[in-house]
Amino acid sequence: MNLLDLLILALYLGGFFFNLSGVIGIIRLPDLYCRLHASSKNTSLGSTLIIMGLALRQFQMGEIPAGIKVILIGTFILTTTPIGSHALARAAYKYGVPLWEGTVVDQYANAPEIKEA
Amino acid sequence: MNQVDSIGDNSEALSPLEQRARRLARTLPPDLLEASFTCPLCNVQTPARGIRARPLQGVDQGQWQLVFVCPACGLITAFDAGQITPEKITFARDSQREDWWNELRSFKNAPRSILPKHVHESGLREFWGTFLLTFVTWMLLIGTFNPIDVIWGVVVSVVCARFTFRYAGISLPKGVFQPARLGALLALLGEFVRQLVVQNVSLSMRVLNPNLKIRPGIVAIPTRLRGDLPLTLVGSLSTLTPDTVVMDIDQHRGIMYVHWIDVRTTDPEAAYQLISAGLEEKISRWLV
Numbered sequence: 001m002n003l004l005d006l007l008i009l010a011l012y013l014g015g016f017f018f019n020l021s022g023v024i025g026i027i028r029l030p031d032l033y034c035r036l037h038a039s040s041k042n043t044s045l046g047s048t049l050i051i052m053g054l055a056l057r058q059f060q061m062g063e064i065p066a067g068i069k070v071i072l073i074g075t076f077i078l079t080t081t082p083i084g085s086h087a088l089a090r091a092a093y094k095y096g097v098p099l100w101e102g103t104v105v106d107q108y109a110n111a112p113e114i115k116e117a
Numbered sequence: 118m119n120q121v122d123s124i125g126d127n128s129e130a131l132s133p134l135e136q137r138a139r140r141l142a143r144t145l146p147p148d149l150l151e152a153s154f155t156c157p158l159c160n161v162q163t164p165a166r167g168i169r170a171r172p173l174q175g176v177d178q179g180q181w182q183l184v185f186v187c188p189a190c191g192l193i194t195a196f197d198a199g200q201i202t203p204e205k206i207t208f209a210r211d212s213q214r215e216d217w218w219n220e221l222r223s224f225k226n227a228p229r230s231i232l233p234k235h236v237h238e239s240g241l242r243e244f245w246g247t248f249l250l251t252f253v254t255w256m257l258l259i260g261t262f263n264p265i266d267v268i269w270g271v272v273v274s275v276v277c278a279r280f281t282f283r284y285a286g287i288s289l290p291k292g293v294f295q296p297a298r299l300g301a302l303l304a305l306l307g308e309f310v311r312q313l314v315v316q317n318v319s320l321s322m323r324v325l326n327p328n329l330k331i332r333p334g335i336v337a338i339p340t341r342l343r344g345d346l347p348l349t350l351v352g353s354l355s356t357l358t359p360d361t362v363v364m365d366i367d368q369h370r371g372i373m374y375v376h377w378i379d380v381r382t383t384d385p386e387a388a389y390q391l392i393s394a395g396l397e398e399k400i401s402r403w404l405v
Contacts, residue, residue: 082356
């Protein structure tokens with residue numbers, strides 16, 4: 001068990017921790033908008049860590065193309081997750097999904113009309 | 118509501134057809150302004166706002182639409198001008214002005230020159246850019262240089278690029294990858310990774326804390342960036358990094374509406390300093 005193995009193991013464990021806390025957050029947080037935080041941030045970092053671990057493992061075994069593929073998948077996750085959560089949040093608000101009653105402030109409610117670009 | 122403007126401005130050098138459209142939009146009969154088109158979302162009566170040109174996908178033409186904007190929820194409802202019927206919109210009074218309807222219906226196709234810009238700005242350059250991106254991705258995913266795979270890659274990339282190049286509106290400004298700018302790009306990446314880790318740990322602590330200490334809210338913060346690429350970058354990065362999810366961006370006024378899970382201040386300038394000042398500074402140093 002050398003240093004690289006330990007690093008890979010640490011990446012796996014970190015990814016597991018963040019994915020787990022993302023799932024717990026989805027269950028515990030009170031409304032859709034807060035749950036989006038857990039589902040977009042925590043799970044994307046968790047998956048990215050696991051993917052980095054996988055890529056290192058592939059490089060360690062000498063499978064360079066497989067490692068590149070895995071890194072590519074990680075890039076896709078990191079670029080598409082924020083766009084998806086942005087679209088979900090906006091669509092939910094426009095549709096009228098209510099905010100949690102403990103919400104402190106809503107400055108979007110009386111926002112001036114936004115012109116289409 | 119007597120002053121009705123045609124949606125979509127930029128008024129220099131109007132073509133005759135567009136002038137006609139604006140005249141029509143300004144002379145919407147008073148009955149129509151009193152018309153009760155009920156918003157399907159919130160059942161509020163919405164007045165007509167005017168007519169606009171909408172680009173059609175895949176062809177270089179567009180269509181005229183009569184547009185209603187709900188005052189309560191902002192929902193935009195548009196009817197194609199060529200097919201609209203009086204039954205779709207109920208009038209307060211009985212007069213249905215046949216000639217006005219006929220004039221509205223005579224608007225069928227909007228010519229290329231008055232469509233929104235992104236439709237005809239994308240051309241061959243965007244097509245080959247999209248093709249190249251798709252092809253490189255394909256080759257990385259396949260990982261071999263087998264002739265059959267390469268040929269399939271070309272076919273798939275051409276098909277993908279044909280259908281999506283019109284939306285590839287983002288182009289990098291010149292000199293972004295010069296050595297002098299690379300330092301700024303690296304600084305942006307470093308800041309991104311640092312914030313990603315720090316904020317994820319803080320969110321995890323928040324979620325796993327038995328008391329669930331959250332103060333969620335939606336705040337408006339100013340943004341000093343302009344243009345598609347910088348705004349896309351700051352929106353995506355600040356969705357991933359600080360305690361925020363971006364909900365909407367008002368490009369004209371420079372406002373970003375974000376859902377903040379731990380509202381510490383509602384003052385726009387202070388919130389800007391807390392949320393996006395660091396990222397924006399690094400992005401503008403790289404791109405501008």
